[in-house]
Amino acid sequence: MAPKESKTLYFILLVDFPVNERVFPAGTIAAIPEADYRREGAEGEAGRRKLKYHLVDAEVSLELEAQTLQMLTDVQAGLLQAVSPSARRLQLYLDDLELVDAQRLGLHDPVTVSHHTLTLPGIIRYIGTIVSSHRLSGTYFGIELQVDANVDGLNSGEFGGTRFFQCRENSGIFVPFNKVKRRWLPCREPGASADPTEPQGSCPFLPGDSVAFYMAEELRTGTVVGISDGGATVLVHFKPDPSKGELSSTRKVPLESIVKQDMLRPYGSLLHSGESRTEGDGLEQEQEQGPVQQALVNGDSPPPRHWLGVTSTVQINMNNGPPATGVIQWIGHLPGVDGRQAGVELVSAPTDRPGRSLG
Known part of the structure; x- marks a missing residue:
């Protein structure tokens, strides 16, 4: 009976590591068999010992101290490995909001893709590796774009001769997680048939909702009268509140700029310089x-x-x-x-x- 293969643990290097005339940069991902890590007592006080880790990018093994590394989950390691250069990878790990959001994305989710100076709407069709690696394969998002774009790197859902998803010619693209952001869509009409391969509407606003947004430090309020797909975002159509002296014409504001009025806190929730509050005011x-x-x-x-x-x-x-x-x-x-x-x-x-x- 063949021995059971040991699970691999992944770490990210937090500091530059010089060896002779070569420097292995912070942000490099290191791998070590779990059995070796546990056997050498890399936890607790024994974590000061040097253990031999394999640096994935450099394809070399080096002895490193545990305190120069931070452990990653398998999912985090795959997502980060797809990002380059190493400095950007480390920044995304430290400022982890994008990394957390990426782990919540799934197939058929509507997203926007940042590609050079463009923001392109699309749908997630594939999440996984596209280049096989013995140590660690990066996790990429395969996106079917919903607009025609004259940019490099487009395909039909294939990479390196392997097809990962199906889409029309030059409307597919593979990108790392930091190029992908969830996109809201208008909710479907009640009773409309749903295709499980199509993105589901998830806009948090409905016609009749009272909303507000800020423009040049002015609070604008009104009522939602409609919602439309603006490509990179949802456009919320609302009528300004006439009692506040607002113009009556309908306005379109990006979803990200609007909040429901019942979620606003009264004046005084934020303290200005030199202000104080009395006891019991929250x-x-x-x-x-x-x-x-x-x-x-x-x-x-x-x-x-x-x-x-x-x-x-x-x-x-x-x-x-x-x-x-x-x-x-x-x-x-x-x-x-x-x-x-x-x-x-x-x-x-x-x-x-x-x-x-x-x-």
């Missing part, structure tokens, strides 16, 4: 919401009588360290994340580690 609850809700400070203008909005200059206190300064570029809700989030483009940030998306 500050304790706000302090559990995260760094953006705790410490947004308006720029040079006086505090407005509404929430901070897109284009507001803010400061963010992160983990009791030096504050980071940035500009709000987006306000809304993220899949799988409770509460309303602000997307901030940092102008200055602490230098203790790579920047992270804040929510």
Whole structure:
């Protein structure tokens, strides 16, 4: 009876590792048989010992200390291995929001693909390896594009002479996870027949919903009157609220920019510089919401009588360290994340580690 093959454990190298005149960069993925890892006591205090790992990219084996590595799941290792260069791979691991979102994607999900300067709508038709490797094969997303695109790298669902999915000529593309983002679609009409191979509608808004969005620090409110597919996103059609002096013409706003009115918090949820609250007004609850809700400070203008909005200059206190300064570029809700989030483009940030998306 043949001996059972040992499971392989995967790690990502956190620091550059020089050997003679060669440097193996941080972000390289290393592999080691689980039996060797356990046998040599790589956990606990024994983790200071050097163990021999195989560096997947370089196809060499080196002795490395455990504290220079961070363990990955098999799924994480496959997704990260498809990304290059190593520096970008490490950044995606440290700022793990995209990596977490990628693990939630499945076949037939509607997505957008970032390809050079374009954002192309498509549908996931394949998730898996396209190049076989003895050590670790990268996990790619095979996308059927829903628009005609004159770009390089297009195919009919095949790679290296092997077909992985079927689509019309020059409408398929294989990309790593950091090039793919979930895309919302308008919900199907009630009673409409559903094709399991087609993306399912999943827009969180319906006609009649009261919504709001921010434009140049102004809160705009209205009622949803329709929803349409805008290609890269869903366009929400809404009528502005006439009681607020808004124009009556219907507007179209990208889904990512809109929030339901009943999810808005009243003025005062975010503390401006120098403001304080009285006991019992909910500050304790706000302090559990995260760094953006705790410490947004308006720029040079006086505090407005509404929430901070897109284009507001803010400061963010992160983990009791030096504050980071940035500009709000987006306000809304993220899949799988409770509460309303602000997307901030940092102008200055602490230098203790790579920047992270804040929510």
